Amino acid sequence: MSSADLTPPEAARWAARAGLPLAAARHAAVAATANHIHSVVAVLRELDFGDIPPALAYRADQETNDAAV
Numbered sequence: 001m002s003s004a005d006l007t008p009p010e011a012a013r014w015a016a017r018a019g020l021p022l023a024a025a026r027h028a029a030v031a032a033t034a035n036h037i038h039s040v041v042a043v044l045r046e047l048d049f050g051d052i053p054p055a056l057a058y059r060a061d062q063e064t065n066d067a068a069v
Helices: 008-017 024-046
Strands: none
Touching: 008 024
16 A cells, blocks of 8 residues: 555445445545554554564563552
């Protein structure tokens, strides 16, 4: 998908292609939701996670309980 926003007709076409036909009244809402998800994913892709260990390195049982917030 390009950086251009998904239009309601395109959302309907992609949904139909995936086997999920949409009522015409839902095209705009689905397009808006898809555009929002796309913008959130774009922000997440910009984050630098270079110094963060993978999730497999996290051990909850080794955490110290601390009530301070």
